[in-house]
Amino acid sequence: MSTAHRENSETRPLLHASANESYDSVEPRGETTPTDPSPPLNKVSGADLAWVLAGLWSAVFLGALDGTIVATLLAPIGSYFNESNRSSYIGTSYLLSVCCFTPLYGRLSDILGRKGAMLLALSLFGTGTFLCGLAPSMDALIAARAVAGMGGGGVMTVSSIAVTDLIPLRQRGLYQGMTNILFGLGAGLGGPVGGWLNDRFGWRSAFLLQMPILVFSFILVTAKVSIKLPDEIQQQSLRAKIRRIDFFGSFTLVGTVGCLLLGFSLKSTEELPWSHPLIWGLFIASLVWCALFVLVETYWSPYPVMPIRLVKQRTPLAVSMACFFGSVAAFSTLYNVPLYFSAVRLNSSTDAGLHLLPHSVALSTGSVFAGWVMRRTGKLYSLTLTSCAMTVVAGMLIVFWKDNTSPFHLWLDIVPQGFGMASVITTTLIAMIASVAKEDLAVATGITYLFRTTGQVLGVSLSGALLQAVLTRKLRERIQGPGAIEIIERIRHSTSVISELNPPLREAAVSSYADALRIVFICQVACNFFCLLCCLPIQENTLPGTHEEQEAVYRRRKNTITGTPSDP
CATH class of the missing domain: 1.10.287 (Helix Hairpins)
Structure with a gap:
């Protein structure tokens, strides 16, 4: 690494990138630098942009809605097939598929085009969802959810890439905030909608009635999404494009x-x-x-699906690791805070879920706020660190929840976690986009979503494994004698039985859950702190406010590589 590169600070302007770093950012192995480094501008009218966003965001909304609908339907589906012990695999198969196929869509969107990649994602998601509604067995349903996940992994990624093509970076954060609001709205409505459809028409209807929204999104993407790619890609034959995969x-x-x-x-x-x-x-x-x-x-x-040269760069690596640790902490919090109110406070499931309402509001608010700040200031570094610090503080407040903790803290301590993490997710995505060359935008976005989704799955899995390990040890210490093993297993598998136990056993169960959850909450603080550390190396690049300024940034970066004098 050159001396000049080592001396760069976090506030280094994008236009002053060193030649070596810029070359690493834009020159894929095996590709020839095109004569014209800047593809035509993808400028659309306000009306067309609204239709494009409607097509893209309706798919994002449906993906979030589908996730919580399925979570609500696990119990009735398991009962229907008389295989409740395997119902968790319905969610696991989908999440595994999403994590595996998310990063592939970055490169596919460069080969098939944004429209082609989005239509592929919608087709796979729609096919899997339709097959879920017709599944004759639990095995068929699990396989259909895996097919849906192959498309679900691309909906968010390609949607984000397409919006990046259409919106200048300085405004991009605000649009990402609006995307997150729709995602949160879909996730919030999925539970009640899924429950109502199951009670009224049966669980199959919850899958089949998603098809009209899918068709609506498919038609709009087909008719309105027309994003130009570089000429050397558009003019290639189908065989040449397939060879790029x-x-x-x-x-x-x-x-x-x-x-x-x-x-x-x-x-x-x-x-x-x-x-x-x-x-x-x-x-x-x-x-x-x-x-x-x-x-x-x-x-x-x-044509690597994940160029190692890209992951080794300072900002992309920092963003990827920050997204991973932040997602681990965020999803661990999302799943374990309601468990605290069910198992330790012995609240009803409805009341436990309501304690996440301030968190949901904070998620939407934090994302939009981050976008507004970046649009106003063109800066993101200080905002990112401040937001990370908020998640650390929130995690520490949750660790100190006790029997005498006031309702004020129980309702609002989680708010800085939601607000800060929503802001971090938005700013790190923009930081990633601003740090790479135009040719790497799609692949870099796919990498970001890979680390994010992997962190989400591990956040749930690891926190669950840790919770059960500590809980089992504590219960065995506190509950002994005849029938102890049976009682411990009942407590571990269902929090609803705790209130039915006699006072000594109930106290032992509550104390054991409190101890186990405190360990999980401490680990969440550690993950949030690691997220903060990973954000420190992120570089502050200029966020262009218009398409013309953004194209000028790309041209000057190319000129730095080729030695061509910059435009005056």
């Missing part, structure tokens, strides 16, 4: 992520010990696939 890289990446997440998921859902051959076998397989993936991406693939 990194099949080996995609296969090894799926093996890496799939084996890793499956190992953690089986550990938490099947309650297998860490020493079980299946668990450590999956982890070893993940390491082997990871080594093969790095070798393929470094030495073999001319």
Whole structure:
């Protein structure tokens, strides 16, 4: 690394990038630098932009709605097939598929175009969802959810890439905030809508009635999304485009992520010990696939699905790790705070869920606020660190919840976590986009979503495994004698039985859950702190306010590489 590069501070302007760094950012191995570095501007009228966003955001809304609908339907679906013990695999198969296929859409959107990649994602998601509604067995339903996840992983990624193409970076954060509001709205409505549809028409209707929204989104994307790619891509034959797909890289990446997440998921859902051959076998397989993936991406693939040169750069690496740790903490909080109110405070499920309402409002507000600040100031570094610090403070407040904690704290301590994390997710995405070349925008966005979704799944799986390990140990210390094993198993698998126990057993169960959750909350603080540390190296790049300014940034960066004098 050059001396000039080492001396760059976090506030280094984008236009002053060193030649070496810029070259690393834009020159894919095996690709020739095009004569015209800047594709035509993708400027659309206000009316067309509204229709494009309606098509893209309706798909995002549906993806969020679908997730919570399915979570609500796990119990009735398990009862219908008389396989409640396998109902958790409905969610696991979808999440695994999403994590594995999310990063692939970055490169696919460069090959098939934004419209082609989005239509592929909608087709897979729609096919899987339709098959779920017709599934004759639990195995068929699990497989259909995996197909839906192949498309669900692309809906958010390609939507984000397409909006980036259409909106200047300085305004991009505000649009991301609006996207997050729609995502939160879909996630919030999914539970009650899914429950109502199940009670009124049966669980199959919850899948089949999603099809009209899917068709609406598909038609709008087909008719209105027309984003131009570089001429050298648009003029290629279908065979040449297919050759650009990194099949080996995609296969090894799926093996890496799939084996890793499956190992953690089986550990938490099947309650297998860490020493079980299946668990450590999956982890070893993940390491082997990871080594093969790095070798393929470094030495073999001319168009890598995840360019190693990109991940090794300062800001992309920092953003990726920040997204990972932040997502682990955020989803652990999302799942374990309601459990605290159910198992320790012995509140009803409805009341426990209501305690997440301030958090949901904070999520939407934080994302929009971050977008507004970036639009006003063109800066994101200080905002990112402040937001991370808010999540650390919120995590510490939650750790100190006790029997005598006031209702004020129980309702509002979680707010800084939601507000801060929503802001971090928005600012880190913009930081990633602003730090890479135009040719790498799509792939970089896919990498961001990969680390984010992987963190989400691990946040739930690891916190669940840790909770059960500590809870089991504490219960065995406090409950002994005849029938103790049966009582402990009942307490571990259902919080609703706690209120039915006699006072000594109830006190032991509540204290054990409180101790276990406190350990989980401390780990959440640690993850939020690691997120803060990972955000420190992020560089502050100029956020262009117009399409013309943004194109000028890309031209000057290319000129730095080729040695061509910059435009006056």
